[in-house]
Amino acid sequence: MDLILVAVISLGAVGLIAAIILYVASKKFAVYEDPRNAQVAEVLPQANCGGCGFPGCAGFAEACVKAGSLEGKMCPVGGQETMDKIAAILGLQAEASEPKVAVVRCNGSCENRPRIVKYDGARSCKVAHATCAGETACAFGCLGCGDCVASCKFDAIHMNPETGLPEVDEAKCTACGACAKACPRVIIEIRPKGKNNRRVYVSCVNKDKGPVAMKACKVSCIACGKCVKECSFEAITVANNIAYIDPTKCRLCRKCETVCPKNAIVSVNFPPRKPKVETPETPASETQKAE
């Protein structure tokens, strides 16, 4: 009988002491956490992709709450909708932002860009880029080893085995920018999706001079400057032997696409062009129509 009594008392005493220590510790070392952190984290997509620039969704939530304003903060996966929700929780104003998408700026398919050597090193764009110029005469274009595909957490980018180039699935792409970071040649750009998902961009990053670029690839930008002259909105600039269309200035008139002698300018999601009969409409009205 004594034995049981001793056991109960001693265990009870140990439990009591432990309880006191735990109680004191929980009061003394308590860390105050803003309850809004959890609320914000709840509305985030929980993809933990890092596309916002913070370490995961929890990190982004904490940063939003701490900063006291949503300036410069954007969850590329959740988009405007999520940011509005966060704004409502925090009683702040969300910055208006455009939805974006990853754009592959190389059209050097096997057909357009002949393969002149065979690369048999490690199947990694990073290694290939550091070792050699790649399998073609273009030292700037896609290497085709698929680092971007491996980097995507949303299954939104895949290699097309026919062209040997990556293709972005617009529906799945969240514009987190992982592929753009993974590409050692900075071919992938995160661009605004554009009105009705329509975009016009230069699908080439070759910085070689015209004649050299021309030899390497059928659809390379040769920096002839025709598009610059054609553009009525000063949206196109040529620097380092490469043209660039500023998406904020571009009005999607597609005139540049028609004048490009190398078909390096690409437009996506436009309806098929009407056969040229009547006088061309002014670009401004065209955009209005598109709306």
Place this chain on the structure above:
Amino acid sequence: MKTFRIGGVHPAENKLSASSAIEVLGLPKQAVYPLSQHIGAPAVACVAKGDVVKVGTKIADAGGFVSASIFSGVSGKVAKIDSIIDASGYRKPAIFIDVDGDEWEESIDRSEALVKECDLKPEEIVEKIKNAGVVGMGGACFPTHVKLCPPPGSKAECVIINAVECEPYLTADHRLMLEKPEEILVGVSLLMKAAKVEKGYIGIENNKPDAIKLMQEKATSYPGIEIIPLKVKYPQGGEKQLIDAVIGRQVPAPPAIPISVGAVVQNVGTAFAVYEAVMKNKPLFERIVTVTGKSVEKPSNFLTRMGTPISKLIDAAGGLPADTGKVIGGGPMMGKALVNTEVPICKGSSGVLIMNYKEARRGEARPCIRCAKCVNACPMGLEPFLLSTLTSFDEWERAEKEDIVSCIECGSCQFTCPSNRPLLDMIRLGKSTVMGIVRARSAK
């Protein structure tokens, strides 16, 4: 017999061209000089289009202390200063010279006579070496004068000459020793004088018994120079491995350099170039290049003017074989596959190796089986399998802790891997990335 302590492998030697005497190669129609042929800052062109140059005329000035001048190996007219596709396929600035005749600068002593006497001061010798654009001829192309100017606080105790030629196939240094032994020994004495040391060692692997014997005979009349026969093991020609093999000292991890243990290491080809630069006033514009391969008709050693396209050398050796799988600039272990054969011979081009399909083919990479063969083979005592994995996961901090920057890129790990894993490919990338991070940190 002496050798280095840690790791190492023994690839098939394949010294096919060892018995071919050095032949003088004819002049090309056009010679091309890339401005970056050495480690350090690129040289700056000091000629313009239309300028007439002679053999031995300086065409580009050193772009800094760690840099080297470039000299024309041909006489003719500067056609243009443009870009050339280099061995890796990227465009690099270069000087193009249309060859016309073979007129040499008057200051160069073209006689074959051996000059032994030298009353120059050490500083004057270094100055002459610097002005002749001499760089390490083993392949790394580190400017020679920089090695002879030790940083404050360190003192050289001996000069070690690398005549190991541990790369399979290559025989340029072997032939040079057989044909110019006295010139090399004078060059070594000059290097010893310039480094202000009394002792010089020439390390030769014992797969070249004829060279060892000849050099030992000749060396008796040169005080302080000792020939050290070494056991055949790759990568014995690595600077740190050679120091360990010859004087039994180990160079600590970077930032320590060979001079930290009192050694100045120079290639045997460099010693010859130093002799020519100091005694004959002849800047560095030609070198010996081995053209070899199992299917090559006539494996040869050519005395080649720099700027000559590699295709010309291949033609002279009997043309490109039909079963060519890869053309490699350098040896099979450390050389790089060329993307085109119009690349010119530069200061560091020690050989051109033509591999057939069977040799060139890389096996399919399979998963690592943790056999640790790469760990045993690594001459720097690193763990290649780990470094390559860390690189593929961008774990730069950990890679730095595992001492990735100590890698000498010898390729022993990849050579020994039974799973054909591209270990060196990954480690090279990791090393350059980590070095970039370290540089950026120290610049802050």
